[in-house]
Amino acid sequence: MNWIQKKVVLRPKPRGFHLVTGELLEHLPELHSLRVGLAHFFIQHTSASLSLNENADPSVRTDMEAHFNKIVPENAPYFEHIYEGADDMPAHIKAVMIGPSLSLPITDGRLNLGTWQGIYLCEHRNRGGARKVVVTIWGSTD
Secondary structure (H helix, E strand, O other): OOEEEEEEEEOEEEEEEEEEEHHHHHOHHHHHHHOOEEEEEEEOOOOOOEEEEOOHHHHHHHHHHHHHHHHHHOOOOOOOOOOOOOOOHHHHHHHHHHEEEEEEEEEEOOOOEEEEEEEEEEEEEEEEOOEEEEEEEEEEEO
16 A cells, blocks of 8 residues: 655635646646545645535536625624634635545546546635645555
């Protein structure tokens, strides 16, 4: 069994849900040598999250953003944590709701995703900047 761990820095994205499967895989050529395994993706931020969802129709991502903005609005009168901007506390809540990590199976050198599945960076800040994802891969080459 082989262990691989690396930090991938995703390019800055505007607020919203972004398909980043390809961007992550660009940094993981070692994955191709594994017959079977597990890839764990962990985002090192409290105002962004990772999710797995629709990879084909971009309207799913815009609908997700609209829905999360409706259920966690900016400038709610009960927020106390407001000194980092109106988008900050909602970003923390959204990150808790979606979560910081994904564990995905590896089969024959590829992430074993469903036909319509892709990895999302869920950027909850207006200008979150580059986001760091620690990827830990465990698997067998035989």
